[in-house]
Amino acid sequence: MNLAEGVQIVSFGILSVMMIGSALGVVLLTNIVYSAFLLGGVFISIAGLYILLNADFVAAAQVVIYVGAVNVLILFAIMLVNKREDFAPIANRWIRQGATALVCLGLFALLSTMVLATRWSVYTGPAVIGDSSVVQIGQHFFTDFLLPFELASVLLLMAMVGAIILARRDYIPDELMPQDTQAIAASTLPERPRELASAGNVTPKAR
Amino acid sequence: MQLQLQYFLLLAAALFCIGIYGLITSRNAVRVLMSIELLLNAVNLNLMGFSNFIDPQEIKGQVFTVFVITVAAAEAAVGLAIVLSIYRNRDTVDMEQFNLLKW
Numbered sequence: 001m002n003l004a005e006g007v008q009i010v011s012f013g014i015l016s017v018m019m020i021g022s023a024l025g026v027v028l029l030t031n032i033v034y035s036a037f038l039l040g041g042v043f044i045s046i047a048g049l050y051i052l053l054n055a056d057f058v059a060a061a062q063v064v065i066y067v068g069a070v071n072v073l074i075l076f077a078i079m080l081v082n083k084r085e086d087f088a089p090i091a092n093r094w095i096r097q098g099a100t101a102l103v104c105l106g107l108f109a110l111l112s113t114m115v116l117a118t119r120w121s122v123y124t125g126p127a128v129i130g131d132s133s134v135v136q137i138g139q140h141f142f143t144d145f146l147l148p149f150e151l152a153s154v155l156l157l158m159a160m161v162g163a164i165i166l167a168r169r170d171y172i173p174d175e176l177m178p179q180d181t182q183a184i185a186a187s188t189l190p191e192r193p194r195e196l197a198s199a200g201n202v203t204p205k206a207r
Numbered sequence: 208m209q210l211q212l213q214y215f216l217l218l219a220a221a222l223f224c225i226g227i228y229g230l231i232t233s234r235n236a237v238r239v240l241m242s243i244e245l246l247l248n249a250v251n252l253n254l255m256g257f258s259n260f261i262d263p264q265e266i267k268g269q270v271f272t273v274f275v276i277t278v279a280a281a282e283a284a285v286g287l288a289i290v291l292s293i294y295r296n297r298d299t300v301d302m303e304q305f306n307l308l309k310w
Contacts, residue, residue, distance in 0.1 A: 008210050016218050023222055026241055027229035039241050042222075046248050049218075052210065053259040058269050058276075062251075065276050070244065070283045077237055077287040081294045087234050087301050100231045104224040111220035120212050121261060128263045140270045152277045159281030166288035169295075 012052055019045040032078055040071045057134045215256035223249035236290045236300045240283065247279045 003011075022041035029035050043066040050059035141149045226245035233239055251272045258268020294300055297307075 005209055009208060012210060012214065016214075019218070020221055020225070023225045023245055026238075026245065027225055027233065032235055032238055035238060035241060039244065042245065042248065046252060049215070049252060050255055053215070053255050054263070055255055055259065055266070055269050055272075058255065058272050061273060061276060065280055066244075066248075070280055073283055073287055074237060074241060074244075077240075077290060080291055081237065081300050083300070085299065085301070087303070090303060097232050100228055104228045107227065108220055108224040111223070112217055115213055115216040115220065122212055123261055123263055133266055133269060136266055137269055137273065140265075140267065145270055148274060152274060155281055156277065159284050163284040163288040166285065167291045 008052060011048070015045045015048045015052070019049070033075075036071065036074050036078055039074065040067050043067045043071065055133055057137055212256055212260040215252060215260075219249045219252040219256070222252065234302050236293070236302055236305070237287070239302060240286045240290065243286070244279065244283065247275060247282075251275050 019042055022038040022045065025038040026035045026042060029038070043062060047059045047062040047067075050062060223246060226242045226249060229242035229245065230239060233242060254268040254272045254275070256268075258266050258272070262268060290300065293305060293307075297304060
């Protein structure tokens with residue numbers, strides 16, 4: 001990183017304030033759509049922190065995968081389950097929240113004392129002026145991390161198939177469907193419509 | 208004054224604690240998944256900090272971060288599919304009413 005140290009410190013401060021503020025907004029806001037957009041803000045500021053850490057490839061991957069894919073996926077899920085429901089109040093909920101906040105603050109205190117008390121063996125050799133990080137990550141992927149790399153691709157394939165199987169609607173075989181509803185369903189998708197699924201008179205198991 | 212490893216570790220610890228708070232207290236199932244993403248990002252920030260400050264020659268921490276990002280994307284897809292499926296069955300996204308495993 002060729003930036004001056006003052007510039008690095010100032011941008012680190014701005015990015016960390018942005019990240020903590022957006023993360024608090026994700027957790028504390030009541031409207032979940034705002035939370036989803038603030039989650040994008042968290043991801044963007046973490047990508048900025050990665051750039052401060054000399055990691056250009058991972059910063060780009062963070063923006064592409066998290067902001068481009070995961071955040072959009074979460075927005076789609078919010079759209080699909082978009083039901084403004086007021087959750088039923090639970091007695092003594094504030095005790096739960098207070099206890100959780102206490103535990104989280106304790107964990108943060110523990111972690112920060114650990115971080116500040118440990119003597120990290122920071123690299124102090126000559127400044128590394130080697131290949132760019134893209135070249136090095138590629139060499140790692142195709143030499144000593146080849147097996148995890150291929151396993152990750154298999155994992156992504158499995159996740160894709162599993163997500164499709166979990167999220168699709170059940171098919172109803174024709175012989176199990178009542179006659180009067182079959183006329184309605186003939187002109188629509190060959191899936192179980194919601195009103196038939198929730199009617200409750202005939203709920204055949206498709207599989 | 209220079210950027211230290213401790214700054215990044217403290218920031219990641221704060222993000223992790225916020226994520227745990229959201230994971231436990233939120234009642235919307237989608238928000239729980241968002242909190243899990245926050246946790247994974249905190250871990251990623253730790254890995255990147257170690258990779259830059261302790262091992263800048265062979266940046267293996269960045270390789271691990273890429274793997275974590277991959278697993279996080281798969282987890283988000285499957286998790287949201289599960290939330291959608293539960294929503295179709297129970298007609299709610301309230302975490303308090305997901306008592307399907309209780310007998």
